[in-house]
Amino acid sequence: xxxxxxxxxxxxxxxxxxxxxxxxxxxxxxxxxxxxxxxxxxxxxxxxxxxxxxxxxxxxxxxxxxxxxxxxxxxxxxxxxxxxxxxxxxxxxxxxxxxxxxxxxxxxxxxxxxxxxxxxxxxxxxxxxxxxxxxxxxxxxxxxxxxxxxxxxxxxxxxxxxxxxxxxxxxxxxxxxxxxxxxxxxxxxxxxxxxxxxxxxxxxxxxxxxxxxxxxxxxxxxxxxxxxxxxxxxxxxxxxxxxxxxxxxxxxxxxxxxxxxxxxxxxxxxxxxxxxxxxxxxxxxxxxxxxxxxxxxxxxxxxxxxxxxxxxxxxxxxxxxxxxxxxxxxxxxxxxxxxxxxxxxxxxxxxxxxxxxxxxxxxxxxxxxxxxxxx
Amino acid sequence: xxxxxxxxxxxxxxxxxxxxxxxxxxxxxxxxxxxxxxxxxxxxxxxxxxxxxxxxxxxxxxxxxxxxxxxxxxxxxxxxxxxxxxxxxxxxxxxxxxxxxxxxxxxxxxxxxxxxxxxxxxxxxxxxxxxxxxxxxxxxxxxxxxxxxxxxxxxxxxxxxxxxxxxxxxxxxxxxxxxxxxxxxxxxxxxxxxxxxxxxxxxxxxxxxxxxxxxxxxxxxxxxxxxxxxxxxxxxxxxxxxxxxxxxxxxxxxxxxxxxxxxxxxxxxxxxxxxxxxxxxxxxxxxxxxxxxxxxxxxxxxxxxxxxxxxxxxxxxxxxxxxxxxxxxxxxxxxxxxxxxxxxxxxxxxxxxxxxxxxxxxxxxxxxxxxxxxxxxxxxxxxxxxxxxxxxxxxxx
Numbered sequence: 055x056x057x058x059x060x061x062x063x064x065x066x067x068x069x070x071x072x073x074x075x076x077x078x079x080x081x082x083x084x085x086x087x088x089x090x091x092x093x094x095x096x097x098x099x100x101x102x103x104x105x106x107x108x109x110x111x112x113x114x115x116x117x118x119x120x121x122x123x124x125x126x127x128x129x130x131x132x133x134x135x136x137x138x139x140x141x142x143x144x145x146x147x148x149x150x151x152x153x154x155x156x157x158x159x160x161x162x163x164x165x166x167x168x169x170x171x172x173x174x175x176x177x178x179x180x181x182x183x184x185x186x187x188x189x190x191x192x193x194x195x196x197x198x199x200x201x202x203x204x205x206x207x208x209x210x211x212x213x214x215x216x217x218x219x220x221x222x223x224x225x226x227x228x229x230x231x232x233x234x235x236x237x238x239x240x241x242x243x244x245x246x247x248x249x250x251x252x253x254x255x256x257x258x259x260x261x262x263x264x265x266x267x268x269x270x271x272x273x274x275x276x277x278x279x280x281x282x283x284x285x286x287x288x289x290x291x292x293x294x295x296x297x298x299x300x301x302x303x304x305x306x307x308x309x310x311x312x313x314x315x316x317x318x319x320x321x322x323x324x325x326x327x328x329x330x331x332x333x334x335x336x337x338x339x340x341x342x343x344x345x346x347x348x349x350x351x352x353x354x355x356x357x358x359x360x361x362x363x364x365x366x367x368x369x370x371x372x373x374x375x376x377x378x379x380x381x382x383x384x385x386x387x388x389x390x391x392x393x394x395x396x397x398x399x400x401x402x403x404x405x406x407x408x409x410x411x412x413x414x415x416x417x418x419x420x421x422x423x424x425x426x427x428x429x
Numbered sequence: 430x431x432x433x434x435x436x437x438x439x440x441x442x443x444x445x446x447x448x449x450x451x452x453x454x455x456x457x458x459x460x461x462x463x464x465x466x467x468x469x470x471x472x473x474x475x476x477x478x479x480x481x482x483x484x485x486x487x488x489x490x491x492x493x494x495x496x497x498x499x500x501x502x503x504x505x506x507x508x509x510x511x512x513x514x515x516x517x518x519x520x521x522x523x524x525x526x527x528x529x530x531x532x533x534x535x536x537x538x539x540x541x542x543x544x545x546x547x548x549x550x551x552x553x554x555x556x557x558x559x560x561x562x563x564x565x566x567x568x569x570x571x572x573x574x575x576x577x578x579x580x581x582x583x584x585x586x587x588x589x590x591x592x593x594x595x596x597x598x599x600x601x602x603x604x605x606x607x608x609x610x611x612x613x614x615x616x617x618x619x620x621x622x623x624x625x626x627x628x629x630x631x632x633x634x635x636x637x638x639x640x641x642x643x644x645x646x647x648x649x650x651x652x653x654x655x656x657x658x659x660x661x662x663x664x665x666x667x668x669x670x671x672x673x674x675x676x677x678x679x680x681x682x683x684x685x686x687x688x689x690x691x692x693x694x695x696x697x698x699x700x701x702x703x704x705x706x707x708x709x710x711x712x713x714x715x716x717x718x719x720x721x722x723x724x725x726x727x728x729x730x731x732x733x734x735x736x737x738x739x740x741x742x743x744x745x746x747x748x749x750x751x752x753x754x755x756x757x758x759x760x761x762x763x764x765x766x767x768x769x770x771x772x773x774x775x776x777x778x779x780x781x782x783x784x785x786x787x788x789x790x791x792x793x794x795x796x797x798x799x800x801x802x803x804x805x806x807x808x809x810x811x812x813x814x815x816x817x818x819x820x821x822x823x824x825x826x
Contacts, residue, residue: 055501056431057733063430123430314824334820335813341824342747349726350719356432371719427708427715 057352063127069104070128074135080401083258086138091216092260093139102171107145110293115153116166122358125293126300126351133304136405138258140174143212146297148175148221150290151238155278164219164240176217178208178264179287186417188287189233193266195224202226202239202276204247204269214262215252217243222266227281238283240275241266257408295369295416296354302376302412303351306344309387309405313337316391316402333390340386343379350375363429370426376412377419384409432729438501445509452478453515461514464794466637466777469552469594475516476549486523486547493531494547500732511681519591521553522546525669526599529616533657533665538618556586556600556619556643557666564814566601567610567663571645573602573617575652575659580604580617582625582648588808592628592641595621601666604659614662618654625649633804635797636776670810678752680725686759687718693766693791704766713765717758724751743822746815753805753812760799767792771799 059067077097086094101107109124111117118124125146132141145168152165152175167173184190193206204224214220220241228235241248247269250262278286314337317327327333354368384406388395391402413419434442457471479485487503489495498506527546530538545551562569571584582602592598598619605613619626625648630638657665691714697704704710731744764771770788775797779786786793806812820826 055434055504055729055733057730059430314826318826328826331817331820334824334826335816337824337826338816338819341819342750345727345730345747346720346723346751349730350723352430352730353432353722353726356430371722374716374719375723423712423715423719426719427711 059123059127063124066106066109066124067127067131070106070131071134073100073104074131074137078135078137080404083136083138087258092213092254092258093216098139098174099171101139101141102169106141107149107171108169110145111149111153111165111169115161116169117153122293122296122355125297126355129297129300130304130351133301134308136258136305136308136401136408140176140213140216140259142294142297142301143176144168144174144217146294147177147290150293151177151221151277151286154286154289155238155283157274159274160240160277173218174213174216175219175221176211176214177221177290178211178214179223180209180211181207182209186421187231188291189236189284190231191223191225191236192230193222193224195226195237195239197226198270201270201272204239204241204266204271206266208264208266210255211250211262211264212255213260214243214250214264215260219243220248220264221277222264223283223287233284235281236283236287237280238277238286239271240277241269241271245269245271255411257411258404259411291416292358292365292369295373296351296358298412298415299347299351299354299372299376302380302409303344303347305405305409305412306347306379306383309383309402309409310337310340310344312402312405313340313387313390316394320392327390336386336390340383343382347372347375347379367426367429370422370429373417373422374419374426377422380409380413434501434505438505441502442505442509445506446513448482448484449509449513449515452482453513454478457516458514461516463780463790465781467516472516472518473549473552476518479518480547480549485518486527488524489527489531493543500729500736504729504732508681508684511685514685517682519552521555521590521595521599522549522551525555526553526597526618529599529656529665529669532668533616533661535653535656537653538656542618551596552591552594554589554592554595554598554621554643556589556598558586558588560585560587560642564811566666567614569601569603569614571600571602572606573604573615573650575604578652579649580652580655582617582619582645582650584645586643586645587631587640589628589641589643590639592621592643593630593638597621598626598643599656601662604662611663612660614666615659616656616662616665617650618656619645619648619650623648623650633801635800636774637797637801639801678724678728678748679756680721680728680752683721683752683755683759684725686763687714687721689791690714690759690763690766693763696789696791697766697768710762710765713762717755717762720751720758721755724748724755727751743818746810746818746823749809750812750815756805757802760795760802763795764799767795771796 105118106128108117109120109128113119149165149168152161156165164175168175181190181192193208195202195204204222206224220243222239222241223236224239225235226237247267249265252260252262255261317333320327350372354372357364357368387402388406391400394400395402454474457475460467476485484496486494487496487498487506491497523546527543530542557566559569559571571582571586573580573582586600598621600617600619601614602617603613604615625646627644629642631640631642632638633640694704699707728748731748770792773787775793780793
């Protein structure tokens, strides 16, 4: 067994940390958040030229053949910097779907420009009633003369307002929650009948509610086989889950660091907060939560290419733990910062908000615990 | 990063497995599987079997009888032993006193003691805690006064595990009361047969005799039994505590016991079904299993870091806390699982007798175990002390 990173992975880690240090101060970040797209397009191109965007894709697809451990390294370090550029929704979700199902034409039109940083593609699959169930899909696609007609409503489509193209899941046969009968379509964001209600999310991101009314798409907008989209969605969500868990581990490590630093500085009753044993023990518990989360992250990254059951079990364990430890470290960090912890000015609260949304994203602890039980 | 076993590791696993199959005495296995307490002879027998194979002192340097195994091999070995439910060996000789002697001892001490630790001829116990010195170990008062070529020892040690079976005891004693309390402590090896040593049982809340008081009344100990210099005892104690904490997590046994509890849930009838259908109970089991998996990988990460950087450090305190939390939580889930049949009071004698047990066989040891395991968050440096260690040494507070 070997837990060490390769030299390339260490270099990758260093380059991300250098980028954050030089280009991504909290003031920079605030400017990016306040911009129309909610992130910085120059950064996105930089990610492309540094090879981060192409990491999870094969060389044939124009990528760098990276594996789950590389994804872990990227996301853990992006997490430390609280990066808002849409790596998970665009690369790990839409990119993964395009790589799995895209025809040569679809790849060269969508995947390649995405890898080079010129294109953002969002994935619309959540519906108001679906909660965490990936096979719950009411949005319908019916066959028409020259393609398909889409009708329905999608919730929380991350970064849709920055996307020219969306990938939309729609039911082409079967009942509301059947796995079979879900198909995936490329939809032009400016097509007739597509309307977006854009909003900011609490963690500094951007998302949209998407309404599809009689939206006509051509036959070659279909990704892969008709009715057979589910397993691809499931795989993409698995990779994205690993990604956000790594991001969460990066965030938790950073929050522990900031909390320690704060308690070593702040004085009350003529001593540093860090000298109070009651607080020391709580910071030790935060540290142990971090270590436990990191352990399952590493285990899960190593098992992503194992058989389905082992991989699913590892993912369920990891996301359950992230939910649990994310709540613990998040809430404790705010408490240990005292009143300052609830001010917008301090960085800790911004990390807390992202960590809190990650707890729900792709299924909360209860959902993953029940997945674990069913395996 | 690659966490799977190599072909060599898999072959090693097979080798360990078949060794256990062929050499684990059936009469001991039967007792273990039924939760019947083992005699000293049972434990010594298994100790000698492992030593004859050269697989006892896994962590010792190879030239002294260690194995030279990689971390992965040690991990596999411990897992296989635990999965087969082989006896837990007393750590005091092989894991504690042995490393102290080969690291700090004189040539005479090495020559006399190391072979006897390996072959199981000498049973060790540990003389650390005192009635007035628990978590504040450095405040210990047992006095050793140098008179000619002996130390005269007076005082009392407590919580001494299995002292009733022990041949020798390693003790922290005070050789100097003048300076800083840590500086006047020395590490002394004492033959339990020396006149003036007296062992008195302490009965614990599970009704068993596991720990003792050990009294020293003008006990004369040759000065050659001092390990290291006078006043060096506290450094040795710290060295030992780090060693003690790594194994203390007991992760391989936890895995076996958790699997056993899963199996038991199918045997406990609830209405027309079994406890396995109780989603609330099973969910607690699943949560525990995930925590255990995380702890297992935390241990592996710690061991990997250790093999790169030498001795176990303060990180082992994390494992002590995690492991003992899990041990206590699991012991509580067993109690919860068996319901009312945790209530009949079964003594060690009842468990060992041929008479049929009250309630299912698996239920009888459950409550004594739960009660006995209150100790794990207290011994080896209480979990509060471990948090102090982490706060200071890892977090820099």
